[in-house]
């Protein structure tokens with residue numbers, strides 16, 4: 731097993747990205763310099779999702795530098 735690589739996070743919307751560009755906003759402005767993420771399962775019923783302006787399920791980084 732290879733060591734797990736830090737995934738990229740979109741600088742625009744803080745979404746954790748699996749590929750080379752953000753699936754949410756199409757940006758390729760990504761960074762690996764982030765810490766902690768939140769899993770949004772039900773954005774419509776999540777106060778944190780609302781606070782972070784997230785309206786689709788997924789992983790969102792908490793701190794992006």
Ligand SMILES: [Zn+2]
Pocket residue numbers: 740741742743744745752753754755756757
């Ligand atoms: Zn994005």
